[in-house]
Amino acid sequence: MRYYYLCFFTLLLTIMACTKEEQVSEVEKEKPNRIVLIFNKPVKNGFARNPETGKPSHGRTNQGDEVQIVDDHHISRRLTFEEGAEYDTIVINSKRDQVEMKLMYKGIDDLTYLFQNGDSVMFTYEGIKPIARIMNREAASEVVNFSLFIRDSLAFSDHLAITFLQNPLLKIRELDDSKMSFDEFFAKLDEESSLKVIEETPLYYDLLDQWKEQGIIDAHQYQFRLENIARTLQTSDVALNRPDIEKKSTAGNNIKKAIEAFEARYPEIEMERNDSLLYNSAYLRYLANAIAMRYRGKIKMISREGRGAGARTLNHLQRYDSIRITDFMSPLEKKITQYNTMNAMLSQPKFFSIANRLKYLNRFKNDFQDSMMVKELITRYDIKFEIEDEILLEDTNGNKASLEEIIASHSGKVIYVDFWASWCAPCIREMPHSKQLQTDMNDRDIVYLYLSSDRKASPWKRAMDKHELNMGLHYRLANASTSKGLEDMKIMFIPRYMIYDRQGMLVNEDAPRPSEVDLLKQEFARYL
Numbered sequence: 001m002r003y004y005y006l007c008f009f010t011l012l013l014t015i016m017a018c019t020k021e022e023q024v025s026e027v028e029k030e031k032p033n034r035i036v037l038i039f040n041k042p043v044k045n046g047f048a049r050n051p052e053t054g055k056p057s058h059g060r061t062n063q064g065d066e067v068q069i070v071d072d073h074h075i076s077r078r079l080t081f082e083e084g085a086e087y088d089t090i091v092i093n094s095k096r097d098q099v100e101m102k103l104m105y106k107g108i109d110d111l112t113y114l115f116q117n118g119d120s121v122m123f124t125y126e127g128i129k130p131i132a133r134i135m136n137r138e139a140a141s142e143v144v145n146f147s148l149f150i151r152d153s154l155a156f157s158d159h160l161a162i163t164f165l166q167n168p169l170l171k172i173r174e175l176d177d178s179k180m181s182f183d184e185f186f187a188k189l190d191e192e193s194s195l196k197v198i199e200e201t202p203l204y205y206d207l208l209d210q211w212k213e214q215g216i217i218d219a220h221q222y223q224f225r226l227e228n229i230a231r232t233l234q235t236s237d238v239a240l241n242r243p244d245i246e247k248k249s250t251a252g253n254n255i256k257k258a259i260e261a262f263e264a265r266y267p268e269i270e271m272e273r274n275d276s277l278l279y280n281s282a283y284l285r286y287l288a289n290a291i292a293m294r295y296r297g298k299i300k301m302i303s304r305e306g307r308g309a310g311a312r313t314l315n316h317l318q319r320y321d322s323i324r325i326t327d328f329m330s331p332l333e334k335k336i337t338q339y340n341t342m343n344a345m346l347s348q349p350k351f352f353s354i355a356n357r358l359k360y361l362n363r364f365k366n367d368f369q370d371s372m373m374v375k376e377l378i379t380r381y382d383i384k385f386e387i388e389d390e391i392l393l394e395d396t397n398g399n400k401a402s403l404e405e406i407i408a409s410h411s412g413k414v415i416y417v418d419f420w421a422s423w424c425a426p427c428i429r430e431m432p433h434s435k436q437l438q439t440d441m442n443d444r445d446i447v448y449l450y451l452s453s454d455r456k457a458s459p460w461k462r463a464m465d466k467h468e469l470n471m472g473l474h475y476r477l478a479n480a481s482t483s484k485g486l487e488d489m490k491i492m493f494i495p496r497y498m499i500y501d502r503q504g505m506l507v508n509e510d511a512p513r514p515s516e517v518d519l520l521k522q523e524f525a526r527y528l
Helices: 004-030 145-154 162-164 167-176 182-214 219-240 252-267 281-294 314-322 331-347 354-368 371-380 403-409 426-440 458-466 484-488 517-525
Strands: 034-039 046-047 056-059 067-070 076-079 088-093 099-107 107-115 121-128 129-134 301-306 307-316 392-394 400-402 414-420 446-452 473-477 498-502 506-508
Touching: 034 099, 034 307, 056 167, 056 458, 067 281, 076 458, 107 129, 107 145, 107 219, 121 506, 129 145, 162 219, 162 506, 167 403, 182 219, 219 281, 252 354, 281 331, 307 314, 314 354, 331 354, 331 371, 371 414, 392 403, 403 498, 414 426, 426 446, 426 517
Parallel strands: 034 121, 414 446, 446 473
Antiparallel strands: 034 088, 046 056, 067 076, 067 099, 099 107, 121 129, 301 307, 392 400, 392 473, 414 498, 498 506
8 A cells, every 4th residue: 555655646746747847838938038129219328418519428339239238148238229210129038037128328327127028118218318118018107217217306416426426437527627636526526426325325215115015116126126226335335445445435434324224224135245136237237346356456457559549458368367266256256257358358459469369268168168158259259269360351242352462453553551440439530531632642543441340240331331431442350350460460559550552562550640641641652
């Protein structure tokens, strides 16, 4: 009898397990695993505009890639819409129940949203203000648009006090009218902003608690908004109360008070590091700052100088090796951090050689065995695991030839080479001068060769159309990440100009710009 009971119990467990698996399977089938964002006549908010001139004054992007998410593989992505289109649609594919989405606002601010799997969201605009409406379910507008709501109704100025505190660009804009020194002015603004943080944040808490009591906000949104506030405060705390500062600033003490008030009011909110929050952008920013402060002063800076310009960056090779042996982070934190380190390294080829970039990409691949992250890096930077001697060029039709072949095909003529990119504002400013130069010297044996360093063809072609770059020969550098020939040219900054003589010899590797027209014409005269 005991044997039969055992068999019956085993059979019952099997049936229950199968039923549960079937139920889970049915739930997965019902989930669309996507969120659809529909933008009605979207407005670019990646640049704030000067109200007097209408020109961009500060910001992060003018490319339309203003939607930001963290995907299911912990990869941060920026998605693009078409400014002014009647309707444009972005689809976010995700298996998560809740997905955070950020929309750039007023140049350096962000509006943060939390959507459910399967949501369809319509964004309409009141001036520059994006208003989100969830179309497939009932949701209070003020909750959906919480970030915009608190800016319009609770903030003491155009930006939240915590936003002002964390954005040097806003402070620099105010510095124009001050007679104080840079450090004094920043300390004054930090103190004023931190006092406003102490005043503003309880207003958010009161509002959220009121909505919770009235049933206006659900548990996910409520928890998400509180966690965002907590982690944003912690980010300021990390920056203002660094371990290497002996005397804490007034602003640092004020932020400490704001955090203590939060912890006293919401003891249930986890304030320690937590892998479950690694999809939350506010938490990711806090973590990045905490890691940066951990290695502050321990990672060397690399400097590069160019014609009238200079630049510095962290030695990301040293940073990768240091993080590799640390026990300061969880395995998932370490993987995300090292991915960001690789991203920074690969995006700055003028600081890191091809050999080192490939070496550390292989190291990342072996360290973490994460095929999605490796694939993303390879695709984003068009990585080929080989080093090529030649400089390979691609025309607008996808046809390829080497720079050497192009130079040889124009033997007998002087060639003026313009290294540029769609995202390079100084490069674009030179283009009208370049077109005028070609018009003025159209009877001379000069070939104008434009070489774009855009990693992808689409932004390059869009820039050519937008700026009407229909004169000269246009190519894109097709193997910029693996060309030893290009690396040997040591092009640290763009725009950069070179001249080849009639015999195809490089005779000026740092030629005058088109706007330096008199100097440039004198230089041409030497070879014509």
